[in-house]
Amino acid sequence: xxxxxxxxxxxxxxxxxxxxxxxxxxxxxxxxxxxxxxxxxxxxxxxxxxxxxxxxxxxxxxxxxxxxxxxxxxxxxxxxxxxxxxxxxxxxxxxxxxxxxxxxxxxxxxxxxxxxxxxxxxxxxxxxxxxxxxxxxxxxxxxxxxxxxxxxxxxxxxxxxxxxxxxxxxxxxxxxxxxxxxxxxxxxxxxxxxxxxxxxxxxxxxxxxxxxxxxxxxxxxxxxxxxxxxxxxxxxxxxxxxxxxxxxxxxxxxxxxxxxxxxxxxxxxxxxxxxxxxxxxxxxxxxxxxxxxxxxxxxxxxxxxxxxxxxxxxxxxxxxxxxxxxxxxxxxxxxxxxxxxxxxxxxxxxxxxxxxxxxxxxxxxxxxxxxxxxxxxxxxxxxxxxxxxxxxxxxxxxxxxxxxxxxxxxxxxxxxxxxxxxxxxxxxxxxxxxxxxxxxxxxxxxxxxxxxxxxxxxxxxxxxxxxxxxxxxxxxxxxxxxxxxxxxxxxxxxxxxxxxxxxxxxxxxxxxxxxxxxxxxxxxxxxxxxxxxxxxxxxxxxxxxxxxxxxxxxxxxxxxxxxxxxxxxxxxxxxxxxxxxxxxxxxxxxxxxxxxxxxxxxxxxxxxxxxxxxxxxxxxxxxxxxxxxxxxxxxxxxxxxxxxxxxxxxxxxxxxxxxxxxxxxxxxxxxxxxxxxxxxxxxxxxxxxxxxxxxxxxxxxxxxxxxxxxxxxxxxxxxxxxxxxxxxxxxxxxxx
Numbered sequence: 001x002x003x004x005x006x007x008x009x010x011x012x013x014x015x016x017x018x019x020x021x022x023x024x025x026x027x028x029x030x031x032x033x034x035x036x037x038x039x040x041x042x043x044x045x046x047x048x049x050x051x052x053x054x055x056x057x058x059x060x061x062x063x064x065x066x067x068x069x070x071x072x073x074x075x076x077x078x079x080x081x082x083x084x085x086x087x088x089x090x091x092x093x094x095x096x097x098x099x100x101x102x103x104x105x106x107x108x109x110x111x112x113x114x115x116x117x118x119x120x121x122x123x124x125x126x127x128x129x130x131x132x133x134x135x136x137x138x139x140x141x142x143x144x145x146x147x148x149x150x151x152x153x154x155x156x157x158x159x160x161x162x163x164x165x166x167x168x169x170x171x172x173x174x175x176x177x178x179x180x181x182x183x184x185x186x187x188x189x190x191x192x193x194x195x196x197x198x199x200x201x202x203x204x205x206x207x208x209x210x211x212x213x214x215x216x217x218x219x220x221x222x223x224x225x226x227x228x229x230x231x232x233x234x235x236x237x238x239x240x241x242x243x244x245x246x247x248x249x250x251x252x253x254x255x256x257x258x259x260x261x262x263x264x265x266x267x268x269x270x271x272x273x274x275x276x277x278x279x280x281x282x283x284x285x286x287x288x289x290x291x292x293x294x295x296x297x298x299x300x301x302x303x304x305x306x307x308x309x310x311x312x313x314x315x316x317x318x319x320x321x322x323x324x325x326x327x328x329x330x331x332x333x334x335x336x337x338x339x340x341x342x343x344x345x346x347x348x349x350x351x352x353x354x355x356x357x358x359x360x361x362x363x364x365x366x367x368x369x370x371x372x373x374x375x376x377x378x379x380x381x382x383x384x385x386x387x388x389x390x391x392x393x394x395x396x397x398x399x400x401x402x403x404x405x406x407x408x409x410x411x412x413x414x415x416x417x418x419x420x421x422x423x424x425x426x427x428x429x430x431x432x433x434x435x436x437x438x439x440x441x442x443x444x445x446x447x448x449x450x451x452x453x454x455x456x457x458x459x460x461x462x463x464x465x466x467x468x469x470x471x472x473x474x475x476x477x478x479x480x481x482x483x484x485x486x487x488x489x490x491x492x493x494x495x496x497x498x499x500x501x502x503x504x505x506x507x508x509x510x511x512x513x514x515x516x517x518x519x520x521x522x523x524x525x526x527x528x529x530x531x532x533x534x535x536x537x538x539x540x541x542x543x544x545x546x547x548x549x550x551x552x553x554x555x556x557x558x559x560x561x562x563x564x565x566x567x568x569x570x571x572x573x574x575x576x577x578x579x580x581x582x583x584x585x586x587x588x589x590x591x592x593x594x595x596x597x598x599x600x601x602x603x604x605x606x607x608x609x610x611x612x613x614x615x616x617x618x619x620x621x622x623x624x625x626x627x628x629x630x631x632x633x634x635x636x637x638x639x640x641x642x643x644x645x646x647x648x649x650x651x652x653x654x655x656x657x658x659x660x661x662x663x664x665x666x667x668x669x670x671x672x673x674x675x676x677x678x679x680x681x682x683x684x685x686x687x688x689x690x691x692x693x694x695x696x697x698x699x700x701x702x703x704x705x706x707x708x709x710x711x712x713x714x715x716x717x718x719x720x721x722x723x724x725x726x727x728x729x730x731x732x733x734x735x736x
Contacts (some may be wrong), residue, residue, distance in 0.1 A: 362615015
């Protein structure tokens with residue numbers, strides 16, 4: 001019920017009740033227990049004569065106690081009248097009195113028992129349920145006015161593993177599943193690998209919508225704001241565009257709808273039309289987040305600005321590149337300057353001016369190799385990028401495709417998110433790429449469904465896979481490895497050298513030196529995380545944090561160890577005139593030469609070198625690695641292991657952040673894993689990688705609800721001939 005003013009109530013009653021005999025009542029109690037004698041006496045002293053108690057009229061001066069344990073309905077009789085034109089003033093006085101006595105509520109009851117309730121509040125006149133003022137804050141889960149009080153607007157509840165609940169209930173609410181929090185096993189005192197994924201449960205009250213029930217009771221075109229937020233941008237734009245308005249509503253909605261459609265159009269143009277508005281920002285890739293910010297800038301219509309973007313094409317299918325480039329061109333044409341850090345060939349060719357840095361990465365880079373237009377870059381012999389642009393260096397197409405080992409892994413009836421009962425077949429012993437336009441369902445099919453099924457099967461993981469019917473062929477593989485871009489460590493103490501098992505070997509080497517034997521030093525002495533060998537002033541950090549109260553904390557180099565992390569006694573032990581701190585400051589390339597005569601250490605370093613991480617120092621904190629670097633460290637770790645030939649490797653867009661030359665090296669490593677008999681499954685948009693695979697599985701035909709189907713499968717040559725495949729259109733010219 002909507003709220004009314006006293007004047008509106010008076011006018012409505014006056015209009016409806018002309019010539020009718022009726023009571024004006026003030027609802028004082030509804031279904032409440034109590035004796036109420038004190039209330040009866042108080043009302044009588046104020047001059048009121050009668051009340052209606054549980055349907056019967058009583059005289060207040062003769063009232064007695066009511067049954068204390070029973071529920072009662074009590075209405076105070078304010079007036080009884082037959083309405084005529086001359087009695088409008090009396091009606092107004094009676095209604096105002098009732099409103100003041102009953103906290104903004106009044107009841108009109110005819111002699112034959114017909115009752116009509118009115119209220120000054122947005123409340124149900126029968127049960128008294130109040131409704132807050134309808135304002136924008138009511139529809140925001142980031143504001144207390146709109147946030148679900150059970151989950152505080154998060155949409156999920158968070159239960160500790162130690163807490164025990166009977167029958168899967170929390171606060172009397174039934175749960176579909178229980179949430180667990182747990183950490184992964186640590187392989188050494190300083191290793192800090194990924195914990196496993198935490199399973200969250202939808203809030204039992206808002207069911208994941210994150211809003212109060214009051215907000216969810218308001219609908220536009222038959223849909224709640226939560227239902228609209230769950231639509232993809234393309235679907236929502238089409239829905240809003242077809243809304244029909246009444247004449248009076250059209251005046252209000254016209255400008256708002258125009259703005260909504262414009263913003264949705266920008267989201268679609270930057271290639272994020274498949275994203276729903278309710279999608280949590282933490283689940284967005286770096287490229288998606290950046291393109292969304294770009295969409296807001298297009299709508300702002302600013303001029304004279306410098307826009308700096310770091311690889312905005314990440315995660316974008318080639319079909320959608322032109323939309324992104326059109327928007328970048330639109331910003332430039334307004335009089336803005338666009339500065340991009342990019343590896344994508346189409347984007348580089350679109351640029352007006354290119355600066356090429358090199359010759360390699362890390363300490364081996366930092367020089368300007370060439371600059372100019374894309375054509376000038378292609379003609380410059382100093383530019384490695386230019387050689388790929390000119391075609392002087394290419395990633396070759398394999399002369400023949402692997403047929404596989406004859407075994408197949410089948411996933412039947414996958415229906416998570418936008419998947420439409422998909423049947424997936426992966427030929428084992430091959431290098432297979434999963435492609436498709438952005439939002440077509442690749443990650444849902446491979447990561448959220450297939451990988452989680454395999455993780456449950458092999459490792460008893462708790463993460464629940466997306467819905468599916470059946471999986472076949474598990475007996476043909478012995479393990480699954482997900483080489484993703486998640487951080488390899490959560491604290492600054494974690495290092496890539498520890499993650500790949502390199503640092504323990506180096507500590508063992510130092511512990512076996514004569515000086516260490518003489519002093520009784522064990523390998524733990526050379527860990528900066530363990531008492532004894534580390535600098536105790538900075539606890540092995542090399543830096544001391546200075547709290548700045550209202551400002552960000554400042555880190556300063558430790559005065560005692562000068563940032564070297566170890567105490568003087570530990571640093572006095574040297575191998576080839578290098579202390580343990582000196583070794584940690586070496587790059588992978590330098591360490592490769594330094595440890596050339598130590599086969600085990602050299603082998604670990606050589607795999608880091610092969611994945612293109614020559615520039616990374618051994619003691620670099622894992623938290624400083626990009627997602628692509630973390631993924632290559634994981635790949636290095638797998639390459640250094642002795643494989644069984646029955647492993648399934650899953651890589652999600654491994655070319656993110658890679659130069660043409662790094663992509664070539666990555667392809668060589670993937671081919672090596674497949675040559676060993678393993679199955680490598682890669683989710684990828686980079687056509688240079690797709691063209692080198694043995695088998696392609698293409699999803700589409702579009703993103704969001706327009707996707708979720710397998711539109712093409714087979715060798716790259718076969719997919720290139722399928723007209724329904726967007727990927728095939730871009731593969732075709734690369735295979736000639």
